Amino acid sequence: AQSVTQPDIHITVSEGASLELRCNYSYGATPYLFWYVQSPGQGLQLLLKYFSGDTLVQGIKGFEAEFKRSQSSFNLRKPSVHWSDAAEYFCAVGADSWGKLQFGAGTQVVVTP
Amino acid sequence: DAGVTQSPTHLIKTRGQQVTLRCSPKSGHDTVSWYQQALGQGPQFIFQYYEEEERQRGNFPDRFSGHQFPNYSSELNVNALLLGDSALYLCASSLAGSGRGSRSSYEQYFGPGTRLTVT
Numbered sequence: 001a002q003s004v005t006q007p008d009i010h011i012t013v014s015e016g017a018s019l020e021l022r023c024n025y026s027y028g029a030t031p032y033l034f035w036y037v038q039s040p041g042q043g044l045q046l047l048l049k050y051f052s053g054d055t056l057v058q059g060i061k062g063f064e065a066e067f068k069r070s071q072s073s074f075n076l077r078k079p080s081v082h083w084s085d086a087a088e089y090f091c092a093v094g095a096d097s098w099g100k101l102q103f104g105a106g107t108q109v110v111v112t113p
Numbered sequence: 114d115a116g117v118t119q120s121p122t123h124l125i126k127t128r129g130q131q132v133t134l135r136c137s138p139k140s141g142h143d144t145v146s147w148y149q150q151a152l153g154q155g156p157q158f159i160f161q162y163y164e165e166e167e168r169q170r171g172n173f174p175d176r177f178s179g180h181q182f183p184n185y186s187s188e189l190n191v192n193a194l195l196l197g198d199s200a201l202y203l204c205a206s207s208l209a210g211s212g213r214g215s216r217s218s219y220e221q222y223f224g225p226g227t228r229l230t231v232t
Contacts, residue, residue, distance in 0.1 A: 004155075032216070032219050034219070036223075041225075042225055042226075043117070043203055043223040043224050043225045043226050044156070044203065044205075044223040045223070046220065046221070046222070049219070049220065051216050090155050090156070092155075094219045095158075096169065097213045097214050098161065098163075098168055098169055098213065098218060099144065099146065099161060099207055099209075099215075099218030099219050099221065100146070100158050100161065100169060100171070101146075101148075101156075101158065101205075101219065101221060102158070103148075103155030103156045103157075104155050105153075105154055105155050106153075106154070106155050
């Protein structure tokens with residue numbers, strides 16, 4: 001069965017520092033992978049997506065993610081975080097042929113001054 | 114261009130009651146998926162509607178049902194509410210595209226959600 005694991009429940013980072021959020025997946029075929037962000041009380045916003053090709057993908061708000069098949073990982077990075085990046089981040093995998101997304105449990109990011 | 118909208122924003126119901134949540138997809142989208150997000154967890158897939166029919170379903174009981182209308186909007190109905198049904202219910206819309214495995218079906222745009230509290 002497919003699964004998505006986000007090992008870090010909570011991360012605290014200083015404003016201006018770099019950020020990396022981990023995501024590991026278990027999926028038989030080549031996965032479709034996504035990162036979403038959720039601000040308090042809000043829905044989910046798509047940050048970036050990977051379908052195939054270049055394993056380093058660029059997203060919105062200065063985020064990027066790298067697909068590593070050998071490690072079954074799709075980690076999200078940002079070189080310099082802003083206070084507005086404080087939110088919950090979800091990794092997701094396309095879990096079937098018709099658009100079903102399976103999400104990880106999320107990583108809460110806190111940004112300190 | 115309006116994004117995905119959901120109503121109501123918040124809802125408080127009593128155990129055993131029934132509830133209906135509504136969703137209007139992003140303009141141009143034809144597929145609606147519903148997710149349940151319990152506090153502190155990631156969203157869980159409930160079901161997906163395309164061409165007014167339920168195309169696939171997650172691991173949710175029959176108390177959860179839905180409908181899609183000709184204008185692609187959708188409703189989620191939950192009968193015999195339990196305390197455990199308290200959650201944020203998210204609607205996501207997408208474009209079915211060319212069929213099975215279509216990338217556009219995975220590019221889902223989410224609404225702000227309906228917060229359901231069952232007391």
